[in-house]
Amino acid sequence: MKNSWKAAAAAVFVCGWGGNQFTPLLVLYRQSGLSVVTVDALLGAYVVGLVPGLLLAGTLSERYGRKPVLITGTVLGLLASVLIATHSVGWIAVGRFMTGLAVATAMAVGSTCIMELSVAAGADRGTGARRGALWLTLGFGLGAGVAGVLAQWAPYPTALPYVVHMVLAVVALFYLFRLPETRTKSAQRGTGLRFAPARHPRFVRVIMPMAPWIFGSAGVAYAIMPQLVGDKVANWGLIYSTLLTVCTLGAGALVQPFAKNLDQATSARAVVFAMVIMSGGLAASAVAAVDRSPVVALIAAILLGLAYGTAMVSGLMEVQRLARPHELAALTGVYYALAYVGFLLPTVLALLSGVASYPVLLSCLVLVALGGTAVIAKNSRYHLPSEV
Numbered sequence: 001m002k003n004s005w006k007a008a009a010a011a012v013f014v015c016g017w018g019g020n021q022f023t024p025l026l027v028l029y030r031q032s033g034l035s036v037v038t039v040d041a042l043l044g045a046y047v048v049g050l051v052p053g054l055l056l057a058g059t060l061s062e063r064y065g066r067k068p069v070l071i072t073g074t075v076l077g078l079l080a081s082v083l084i085a086t087h088s089v090g091w092i093a094v095g096r097f098m099t100g101l102a103v104a105t106a107m108a109v110g111s112t113c114i115m116e117l118s119v120a121a122g123a124d125r126g127t128g129a130r131r132g133a134l135w136l137t138l139g140f141g142l143g144a145g146v147a148g149v150l151a152q153w154a155p156y157p158t159a160l161p162y163v164v165h166m167v168l169a170v171v172a173l174f175y176l177f178r179l180p181e182t183r184t185k186s187a188q189r190g191t192g193l194r195f196a197p198a199r200h201p202r203f204v205r206v207i208m209p210m211a212p213w214i215f216g217s218a219g220v221a222y223a224i225m226p227q228l229v230g231d232k233v234a235n236w237g238l239i240y241s242t243l244l245t246v247c248t249l250g251a252g253a254l255v256q257p258f259a260k261n262l263d264q265a266t267s268a269r270a271v272v273f274a275m276v277i278m279s280g281g282l283a284a285s286a287v288a289a290v291d292r293s294p295v296v297a298l299i300a301a302i303l304l305g306l307a308y309g310t311a312m313v314s315g316l317m318e319v320q321r322l323a324r325p326h327e328l329a330a331l332t333g334v335y336y337a338l339a340y341v342g343f344l345l346p347t348v349l350a351l352l353s354g355v356a357s358y359p360v361l362l363s364c365l366v367l368v369a370l371g372g373t374a375v376i377a378k379n380s381r382y383h384l385p386s387e388v
Contacts, residue, residue, distance in 0.1 A: 005117035005128075007179040008066075008110050009135040011074050014172040015106035016139025018077040018099055018165050019046065020249075022084065023222055024148030024242040027230065028157060034089070036227065040347045043223055045093050046100030047343050053104025054337040058329030061109045065183045066329070070113060071176050073105025078169035081162040106136065108333035115320065115328075116182040129316040130260045134253055137309065141249030144222070148242025200322055205379035206268045207318055209372040211335060213278050214311045216342025220285055220362070221248040221301040221308075223346040228358055229294045240294065244301045251305030252312070259310040263317045268380035270314035275373035278307035282369055286362035315339070 022043065029039050061069040076098045083095030114135070115128030147161035154160050226241035233240040262270040281303030288296040315335055323331040349361050356364075 003121075004180050005114045005121065005131065007175040008070065008113040008117060009131060010172040010175050011070050012106040012110035012114065012132060013135045013139040014165070014168050015073060015077050015102045015110065016136045017143030017168060018081055018139075019103040019106075019143070020140040020245070021081075021143040021147040021161050021165055022096065022099075024144045024238065024245050025151050025158070025161070026223065027226060027237045027241050028151050030227075032158075037347075037350050038089070040223065040350045042089075042092055042096055043219075044344045044347045045096040046098075046103065047340055049097040049100025050104045050340050050343075051100075051337045053101040054108050054333040054340070055330075056333075057105045057108040058112070058331070058333035061112070061329050062183065062326060065181050066109050066113045066116075067176070067179050067181050069105055069109050070179070071173065073102045073109070074169055074173055074176060076105070077102030078166055078173075081165045081169070085159040085162040087158045104333070104336070106139075107336040108329055111136065111316070112329040112332055113179070113182055117180070120182070125320050126260050126263065126317055129320060130256055130313055133309070133313045133316055134256055137249050137253045137256070137312070141246055141253065144245040144249065145242060148238060148245065152239045152242070201379065202268075202318065203322060206271055206376050207315055207335065208338060209375050210271050210275060210311055211315060211338035212342035212345075213275070213369065213372070214308055214315070214339040214342060216345040217278055217281060217304040217308045217311075218248055218252075219343050219346045220282065220365070221245075221304040224349060224358070224362075225285065225288060225297040225301060228289050229292050229297045232292055232294050244298065247298060248301045248305035248308065251302045252309030255306045255309040256313045259313040260317070262310070263314050266381070268314075268318070268376055270310060271318070272373060272377050272380060274307050274311035274314060275369060275376060277303055277310065279366055279369040279373060281307055282362060282366045286359055286366060289357075289359040289362050312339070 026039050026043060029042070030036065057069060057073070080095040080098035080102060083091045083098065086092075111132030114132040115125060118128035118131060119125060143165065146164060150161045150164070151157035222241065222245040225244055226237065230237045259270055259274070262273060264270070281300050284296060284300035284303055288300050316332070319331050319335045320328065349358070352361055
């Protein structure tokens with residue numbers, strides 16, 4: 001039981017790998033003749049599968065168990081890579097939808113399973129939250145890094161990266177079949193999310209204004225920045241895009257232990273801290289959009305990565321305090337669904353770029369982020385009740 005959480009972590013890692021291996025290849029797909037709007041739409045297409053998946057996966061795991069739902073999600077991720085490797089726009093879209101379902105399962109069910117197994121082995125809930133966020137972030141980062149390197153220097157750049165993920169998914173499934181079930185009898189009687197925690201002022205006024213920025217920041221860092229400075233890196237666009245992705249997620253992984261220590265039950269100081277860094281990263285992104293500097297874009301990506309990692313962990317810990325045991329997986333799904341709304345940001349900005357320039361759009365985002373920070377800071381003293 002002591003290390004059984006690692007099997008769930010393997011599933012979270014592999015699903016995260018599959019979810020982000022597509023990102024550094026955006027440059028490659030653009031070079032193949034697809035428009036910027038089409039490529040950004042494919043990047044965000046898996047949100048169509050991910051958001052409903054997040055809302056349903058937790059509830060399904062309360063009814064049928066964590067293990068079968070997590071296995072199903074990992075299989076879907078494997079099949080998604082098979083479809084995306086065909087290099088057909090239609091099948092890529094279907095594969096991205098399936099990838100969304102797989103990542104949703106990893107986030108809502110895998111993260112919950114890691115926390116439950118960690119607590120059962122004697123760790124505190126904060127350690128469980130950090131482990132879940134860390135392995136998801138590592139999957140996102142390494143998936144993007146390996147895919148980008150293979151696409152830059154290996155043969156079959158639109159297929160080989162996905163083959164690597166297929167192999168990893170098979171290995172993860174081998175360990176998943178040994179995963180102990182963590183659903184309790186009381187959870188079995190709870191057939192869905194009781195939305196009282198999601199209506200609590202701390203959720204509405206602290207978590208909701210922050211959550212979309214988690215993946216909104218990541219989208220700005222490794223979807224928008226590469227296209228703004230791409231002509232400055234000549235033939236190194238693909239590997240530069242990979243560098244931005246890895247640095248964003250690497251910073252997000254490294255900051256998570258600090259974010260856990262910064263968390264406090266009676267105030268949202270970790271969330272406020274994340275939003276302050278977020279605003280700074282967006283401001284740096286606006287500067288990079290003006291002077292088209294790859295160095296400034298890299299600095300912006302690192303700042304946004306620090307904000308991403310801090311926000312993810314602090315939000316998860318807030319959710320764990322709000323939810324009862326049988327509500328945890330479902331409320332985690334709601335939290336991540338809100339977070340992934342932000343992943344549509346690159347697509348929205350691409351559509352708006354015909355109306356205003358990227359420097360103007362990114363400057364507006366700074367103002368929106370600062371407004372959200374003010375709302376969170378004003379409401380950060382809502383204490384948790386003894387019962388939600």
